Amino acid sequence: MIQDWISKLTDRYIKDPKSNIGKVLTIISDEVDTLSDTISTVESWRDLQQAKGTTLDLIGADFSQPRGQMPDEIYRSIIIAKIVQGQSDGTYNKMITAIAKTLSCDLTDIVIQADSAPAAIIVQRAPLTALNSIGLSINQFIQIVEQVVSAGVSITSINLEGTFGFASGTSLETSIDGFADLAQTTGGIFGGLFAPEDDYKLPI
Template identity: 40%
Template sequence: MIQDWFSRISDAFIKTDNSNLGKIFSLLDDEINQLKDTFQTIEEWHDINNAQGKTLDLLGEEIGQKRGKTDDEVYRSLIKSKIARDTSDGSFNKIIEVLAQTLNCSPSEFRLHSADEPAAIYMTDTPLSIIYEAGFTPYTFANIVQSTVSAGIEVQSIQLDGTFELSSVSDYENDPSGLNGLSSLTRPTQGGTLGSYIVPGKETAVPL
């Protein structure tokens, strides 16, 4: 860009990078490039997949989704979930589509069933690992499921499958499928994970 500027002025001026004019152009070039980077970031952050920090907060506020104490990645998933939930017709296919978008996984991970009681459903065979990978707790996931179904429909229960298995080797403490390395009460860092069985109606709702 500096060379283009040089070409537009009279040859009466010294047109080198070390000249006074060259130094001024260099400063202007730096400022213009910074502005270009800023405008490019603004353009990119219009996309929810790229937005961060306060920009992501503004996107969430537009659709009525609170951040709470979640980080950007989890909040981004909540915003996507809110957008999808607002357009859900309550059908099994749409519920599964919303959950897949929220957890960024395949719709095949979810199994919904009609309960024996009227206006009630239940879920089975959902891998607990995909919930942890999305940054959610099982209870937050249960709230999302309940908020996705049609008004008046009860989610009776949600079965979340872990990966824990009884070891078939003598060194069971180091078996990757066994229960070991529980450095967190909410998310094991090594070994298999226990499953979970949730009754949404008995859990405390979180703002979604």
């Protein structure tokens, strides 16, 4: 930017950043760059996926969702859950879509099945990678699922097993759920979920 400004000076001035006028323009340019960066940050933080801190609090207030003690990652997911809650009509596909949007994961990461008990479901596959990335405990995940299921429907169990599996026999097999390749782009995952010592109930 500074070179562009200096090039626009009339020939009465020395067009050199080290000249007096060049030093003045450099100071102004630095301030303009800082202001421009701040404006860009404010603009990006208006996006729910990028908002942080007090900006995220303001977005949450628009949806009457208090933060409580939630960090940004969990609070963002809860706000999204509140937004998509009204989009779920109680069907399995809609519930899976709502949960996937809330946790920013693929639809294939979630499998919901009917339980033998009346008005009950089983989460046969849970998005472990997304839950661990956000920092949600299993109890908090259950709370989120309860927000998108139909009224009166209970969750009897959640399967936290991973997808990793060995070959079914002694012959060579190829599967995305086997051992990972060298680049770690494929391969099954082990079960397990983040379990914080200070687990708390979400204010939803």
